[in-house]
Amino acid sequence: MRLPLDWLGVAPFLIFALLFLILPTMNIVIGAFQNPAGEFTLKNVQGLFTPSIMAAYWISIRISLASAILGCIVGFAMAAAVVLGGLPNWVRSPLLTFSGVASNFAGVPLAFAFIATLGPIGLVTVFLRTQLGIDLRSLGFNLLSFWGLTLTYLFFQIPLMILIITPALDGLKREWREAASILGATGRQYWTMIALPILFPSLLGTLALLFANAFGAVATAIALTGSSLSIVPILLFAQIRGDVLGDPHLGYALAFGMIVVTGIANTIYIWLRARSERWLK
């Protein structure tokens, strides 16, 4: 009698998760493998392999990868500067607080901030044109493009990297560095042969998390580009709103493809984080 009663305590949570997280997702996954009559089919998934949908996936993956890699590099540099660079203590805490704010400042307002800064009449654009005579537009820069979107996504990617990697950098023991230098290692050797291999799972894992984070971002992209840039989340948004693909089940396949991509990225993340935690205790 004891066991079922114990399970009763988590029943509300499990029912909630089932109804509003697992079943809706399963519904989309199953829908991706069904035709309108409800029979099993692979046609929808095959339908993804048309040039226009593949192009949407490809540009989404490139933007997510570029913003994840750059976010990792810049975030790592800033976190390393604060943890290991010998900066005064008052830099660290405001930087971490700011990272908490900036990593949550995504979506529609973030797009507005970048339009007001790098848009056609934005602060930086106008400053460069009137004061330095540099016309960003004639140089080929456009906010509504691959690099424009990547630059905007970095505003929440870099802080997320700082928040995740700072504890990992704190976990690097001073003794390791001392032991290495006693054995005659140079600073470069310490980094390439000790610190980076230890941090490698955290770095690669965070890269995967940042990738999934950018890949699923809808609001920023829509507020920034309207529908002028055909990336997967925007395509799916338009499909849900008005069936632009002309086939509801192709929409399920599109959503299923998103789950597969972010699922792979996060599986890598979880696996690597479990590995890195063994070292940084």
Next chain:
Amino acid sequence: MRKFWAWAAVIFGMLYFILPLLGMTEFSLKMRRGVYSFDAYAKVLADPRFQETFAYSVGMAIATIIFGVVLIVPTAYWVRLRLPGLRPYIEFITLLPLVIPAIVIVFGYIRLYNTSSFLPLTGSATGTNILLMFGYATLALPYMYRAVDTGLRTIDVGTLTEAAQSLGAGWITILARIILPNVLVAVMSGAFLTFAIVIGEFTLAALLNRPAFGPYMQLLGANRAYEPAALAVIAFAITWGCMALIQVVSRFAPRAPAQLH
């Protein structure tokens, strides 16, 4: 030399963060030709649509927080007390919303809870509001659960429960008068983060067709020039305020696990 590069990295990074904030602030003040003014803010704040959607989103955020606390505090407590073996699995479920994009989840809602389904939530405005609140609770799940679970780690759940039971307390009393006050700081951290997430959320509200603040901002952005920048400043101030409140309440958090002798 190392210090030089450290300063260079931080200053270069901060420049990247400050410029857009400066850009949006400057732009929001430029509505009147030639001089800086608060015209854009006055216009936004006076817009009845702003007031309606903002009030709607604040209401949704509060409802989501209450629902989240009622759902998650007892669950996290019970898992720690009676079902510790279940913890990794529950934790895995709470992390799923980070893996499954929100747009996919809401797509599933629309398909699963339409008017011809077993639970036709999207059939009425009230039903859709409830569905949206459940959706927000799902988005906030990873942050809320983690915050509460971290808070529970600092108290001795078993001893507190036994002490309360031997004094004759029932489960509701234990949860409401013993556990909740002890993890209140953690719960409030989770609550402010939930507030920051819900207040400007766009995807769920837009696809469920609810008059929330996020879709309003997007609509204004597509049609106006200066007001969106003012909205961005307001939204940034709200996010900053939520994070500041988390810092403030964290000061009151117990630093070491409480020992009960």
